[in-house]
Amino acid sequence: MSNVFVIDSDYKPLNPVHPARARLLLTQGKAAVFRRYPFTIVLKRVVEQPEVQPLRLKLDPGSKTTGIALVNEGNGKIVFAAELEHRGHKIKGSLDDRRAVRRNRRNRKTRYRKPRYLNRRRKKGWLPPSLESRLANIQMWVARLCRYAPIAAISQELVKFDLQLIENPDITGIEYQQGTLQGYEIREFLLEKWERRCAYCGKQNVPLQVEHIHPRAHGGTNRISNLTLACEPCNTAKGTQDIAVFLTKKPDVLTRILAHVKKPLKDAAAVNATRFALFERLKAVGLPVECGSGGLTKYNRTMRGLPKNHWLDASCVGMNTPVTLSHKGIVPLRIAATGHGRRRMCVPDEFGFPKQHKARKKTFLGYQTGDMVKAITPKGTFEGRIAIRHRPSFRLGKVDIHPKYLRCVHRSDGYEYIQKGVRHAPPHV
Known part of the structure; x- marks a missing residue:
């Protein structure tokens, strides 16, 4: 699994340590658990002159999932x-539902409502809530990791740099099209669009070739x-x-392919709309920010023989990528944004x-919905997320438990965590 973050008693970040070393420090009483996700321990002393090794935080922003690597x-x-899963699509759906409810209510002849329009101003740099949520998630996790680890620089997948022109300012003609990154950008886009499978037979995990729909x-x-892509x-x-x-005997496949060709690029548009805003917010952190293109990320990953996933893509972002990346034993932390609940005071039908x-009241007896707890009861031991009730009986999974048996493990912070393939029970609403 990933290394354990370490901070001293003055909350200064030190070098992350192996889980076995962290377990030894906890057993000897030299440290205490500071945070469960990401797992962080705090030493019971101050390190005067720590010898820390600077780390680089690498980000691979995506519409649905963002890869993070140190x-x-x-x-x-x-x-x-x-791997950070965003909830931008859920926010868009909730806004659509709210819009429909409001329109239905205003269209009813219950009372006169003065029309309101053109009375709202948007500040410079405004983004829709679904996109703002993506930026806020990444920005919050960058700030959190900077508190727990000695991060010296940041790498972000942003734009396509003209590396050929940088290396050879006099390049012209057909030589310009035959560089090292030739074709990587288009192939990466097609892989994302067609979900890394053959458009005709649907096979996955096989070598795919670029195919012309109209020959x-x-x-x-x-x-x-x-x-498109085809085996x-x-x-x-x-x-x-x-x-x-070719698809005379498969009309359903033909219809699907022709419809997918005209499919709007919502995910690509979301990433394109937020990449420069994210870049500006990362620069505000005060650390040097390096940018790299998606084609360069794929080139680095291919040259190092790494499999395709979000966190390994993040580790290959930018030019400052080590020649050899050691990822043995690393189990990524799956982070799913869940939000902090609803602000509306009533639920409509x-x-x-x-x-x-x-x-x-959002809390009761010191707990709130979404807190991760451990309950040792006469009926057994339970662990997961709770849903509070305003009575001394909280819901933990499918069991009602009295608060006197509970011990808080991790406070609700708007995220759900998955480690080692075990998914904790989601909060009941």
């Missing part, structure tokens, strides 16, 4: 890895909208046939009428 550039070891022999172009047998079988002829009023 890399020691000196020895190429990945110290910490995580070039019949006037097809190299535009992105005319490209070698399907690509050979299709040849120069028109896609309608499908017609827009209030059906349930929200409790005025």
Whole structure:
């Protein structure tokens, strides 16, 4: 698993240690558990002149999942890895539901409501709540990791730099198209768009080839909208046939492919709209920020023979990537953004009428919904997230437990954590 973060009694970050070393410090009473996720211990003394090894925080921002990796550039070891799942799509759905309820209520002839429009101003740099949530999640975790680890620099996957022009300012003609990163950007986009599977047979984990939907022999172009992915047998079988002829016996597949070609690029647009805003917020941290393109990330990962996933992509971001990356034994921390609850004071039904009023107090007896607790009861030991009730009986999974048996392990912070493939029970609402 990932290394354990260490801070001294003055809350200054030290070098992360192996879990076995952290376990020994806890057993000897030299340290105490400071935080469960990410696991952090605090020493019971002050380290006057600590010899820390600077780490580089690498980020691979995505629309649904952001890869996070802490890399020691000196020895190429990945110290910490995580995958942060955003809730931008859920926020967009909640806003759509609220909009529909409000429109239904205002369209009813209950009373006159003065129309309101053009009376709201948006500050400079405003982003929709679904995009702002993505930035806030990344920004919060960058600040949190900077408190627990000696981070000296940040690398972010941002834009495509013209590396050929930097290396050879006099490059011209066809040489410009035949550089080291030729084709990596287009292939990476197609892999994301077609979900890394053959468009014709649906196979995964097989070598894929770039395929022209409308054959070039019949006037097809190299535009992105005319490209897809196919395995070698399907690509050979299709040849120069028109896609309608090739998929005559599979009309459902033909309909799916033609619809997917016209599918809006919501995820790509979300990343494109937030990348520069994230870059500006990272610069405000006060650390040097390095930028790299998606093609460079894939090139680094391919040259090092690493498998495809979010946290390994993050470790390969930027030019400052060690020649050899050591990721043996690293188990990434899965982080899913869940939010801090709802702000509305009542829950409407499908017609827009209030059906349930929200409790005025968010906490009860020192607990709140989403807290991770451990309960040792006469019926057994339980661990997971609780849902509070305003009576001495809290819900833990499918069991009602009295608060006197509870011990808080991790306070609710708007995220759900998964480690070693074990998913804790989600909070009941």
